[in-house]
Amino acid sequence: MLGVLLRRSLIRAPAHVSFPVRHRRGHSWLAAAAVAGAALASASQCDSELDDSEEATALAALVQSLRRLADWASLEPAWRQFRHARGGGDACALAYLRTGGNDPEAAAVRIADTLSFRQANGLVADDAELWRAVEEHPARDRWPFAYLPGSEVPDGSPVCYARLSQLQVAATLAAFDEEELMHFVALWFEGAQRLLGDSSRRRGDPVRGTYDVYDCADLSAWSFLSEVRAHRPAIKRIFAIGSEHFPDLLYKCYVLNAPTVAALVWRCVAPFMSEQAQAKVCISRGVPPELAEALGGEAAVRRMVALVSEEGEGVEPYDEALGGPNGRGDGLNIGTLLPLLNNRAACHLELADAMSGYGEERVHAYKRASYDAEDAAKLSRMMGGNAKALFRLGRATLGVQSLRSRLVDAAEARGQTDAAEALRLRKVAAKEVDVSIMHLKSALQLQEGNRSISDKLDEAERLQAALERRGAPPPSKAPTPVVRPEKFAASVVFTPGDSWMSNKVALPLPVPKRGELDARGEEAYGEDAQYSVAADQPHGALSTPAQADTHIQSPDEFVMSFDFARGGNSLGEGIPGALVAAAMPMARV
Structure with a gap:
């Protein structure tokens, strides 16, 4: 429950949330959780249900209120784009009415504010540009969340899955300024909204909302709540944009592998929530059957969990999700397939880096990583490229050629190969290292200043220089003919x-x-x-x-x-x- 309270408060929390209860010394963690929970309670309110005639009347009044705005002529194109992003029809307008007490005047003011916010944060970009902005944002690597598109869920509801044990609140806030984090969070919420809109248009009816799934496995609840308490003012400021500009996205929230303390927090939070809001939250010590059924079975749950990689974990979850060790995820949506391939590539790279010596098993691990990273790079082209895929492809290619170059040097020194054959093999390696450098430079262009990429690029260029000294210059330095x-x-x-x-x-x-x-x-x-x-x-x-x-x-x-x-x-x-x-x-x- 702790993770969902944090993120739900982060997504939809109003700017001012108070919880006027004193707790005994030593239980400040509970106060921190209660603050997040109270925010969830406020954020989840959507209790003003209207019948059809009341709904039609409220919508007509909202339209008139919008038209009376002084700058509506300039905002109207952005409103059309916003409605399309949410799925078209009246879904967007109804979200603002339902979360604002069905007050058309207030809803019109909030909509105008949101349209200006969307323009300022680049949320009017087309889908390819938006997803590229999400994936290439510097904060993305610190955000252990992933989406499962509605096309892969029986009822069409997109899924947002988070592995909370990897969410380092203090470190993330220290690494970025608030404005930068606000921009990233806005991009992430817009991604959820686009997936919801896509699913609604595909099905021909509005989809009820998103499933938000928070996995507390291996989460240190006490440390997590301590960080939330220490940084709650910044957290509330950053994530208040959820309730302000992305209202009523959530359909159901699941907390998996919840720690014991979650029950205590829930008892503090529940009194602040309506019965309707409480019904949206499901807390479980494991994976509730209800979620497995909603996603389409246990295999779908495992595929969802595999969307977010865990440091040092094996490749088995990704093999299963992709259809076997040599599976390529045939039939999966690109939004699911891309992170699965990227994560399995990362696992193979970690396995290869951890091995010692220059054996074929290590070479094979690097090659397996390159296969997945190459597939991910191909998929990401329609989104303008993916720095992770290109970095891992360049890194895997470099790993293979670095090992093989050492093997050639060792074989030549022992007299197991002659100078001519050694030179031929070095030229092959030089060509592949050239390719590795091309991928690493492309990744660095997408993520300027990324230290990991630049360090690996330096390593590749050192190997390139060493091969050139041994008579194998890179093909990129060869003269090219003049076009006539x-x-x-x-x-x-x-x-x-x-x-x-x-x-x-x-x-x-x-x-x-x-x-x-x-x-x-x-x-x-x-x-x-x-x-x-x-x-x-x-x-x-x-x-x-x-x-x-x-x-x-x-x-x-x-x-x-x-x-x-x-x-x-x-x-x-x-x-x-x-x-x-x-x-x-x-x-x-």
């Missing part, structure tokens, strides 16, 4: 970029548009995916993004990348003849 547009056919349109990688080559062709994209995520490829191409046509896709498993490293590989075109099994099938004729001299360089 004058050699292209007349129909080829060439637009130079800042580098060969950003050069653009186009060939206008009357290619018919496709009806619908398939389910392979082709919409992530952009406008190019809208057009029909086939191997038996005299043309192919004119642009295709670089694939994560075939990194483009030189101009000839850039040309060959056209081979990835949909419907094209060879260079000739995938590229128009005029472009092939112009490009082949480059490919032979």
Whole structure:
């Protein structure tokens, strides 16, 4: 119960909460819990139920109140976007009415304040930009929470799962200023609201709200409450935005593996709550059957728990959630799949780092990490990239090549391999280290100043320099041929970029548009995916993004990348003849 009280107070607590009860010396933890609980009580109030005619009257009055606002003309587009984010229809307006005593005038003022808040905090961004902002925020690594989308829950309610043993209140408050944390919390709440809206639109009816699940396993309740008490003014200020700008999101709150003290706290809190609000909270020493049923079974519960990794834990929970040691989570929503892959990659990296020596078992652990991180990096492209996935992919690739470079050095020193073979193997390693550096630099761009990423990048560059001294320079330092547009056919349109990688080559062709994209995520490829191409046509896709498993490293590989075109099994099938004729001299360089 302790965790839910903290977060519920943090999510929906009003700015001013008091609990005027004195406690005996030595029980200050109970006072801290009671403060959080009183906030929960206030936050959970949504008791003003209206019948259909009253509801219609209140909504009409709210609309009129909004239109009377002096700056409504400038706010109305933001209101439409806000309603869409919540699922459309009247769900958003009703949330403000129900949590404000059905007062249309007061609700209109709160809505106007929220719309300004949304503009100031970037909450009007599209879904891809929003999720990228959430995942790449510096505070994300200190936030042991994850979402299970409504598409994976039988009744469509999104799930927010938290592992409270990893929530370090004092350390997080010390690491960031309040404004930065407020911004992150706003992004997180907006994520819950978007998932709720997506689920409502998909089902055609408003979804009742979110399931919030707080796992108290391994939680030191006394330390946790002590931190809450010490920092409760800052906590209330930061999380008051929940009740102010994200009202009535919660449907049901579950506290799992609750410590004994939770019962004491609940007895303090319950008198401040209505029966309706009390019905929203379920406290259990384990996992209540009600939650397992709501999520779709025990397997779904295990998958939810695996969304948040635990330091030093094994890979078994992730193997089970992803369909086995070699499973890739086929059929899972990206919102669930991405953290599962990222977490299993992190587990394999920890296992590999903990091993000693240079054996194949350690190499295999790094490679397993790279497989999951690579899949996660591919998935995250449609969200603009994911620093965790790129960092873990770069780190795993570096781990494999660092071990293999040492093995080559040892084999050459013992006379087990000749100089020519050793040089060949070092060149292979140099190419892979180049790829590792590319991923680490991309991760650092997404999380500027991240010490862990920069330290690993320094390590990769040291290995790169060592290989270069042994005669294996990185491919990125090899000279690249100059593009000769004058050699292209007349129909080829060439637009130079800042580098060969950003050069653009186009060939206008009357290619018919496709009806619908398939389910392979082709919409992530952009406008190019809208057009029909086939191997038996005299043309192919004119642009295709670089694939994560075939990194483009030189101009000839850039040309060959056209081979990835949909419907094209060879260079000739995938590229128009005029472009092939112009490009082949480059490919032979």
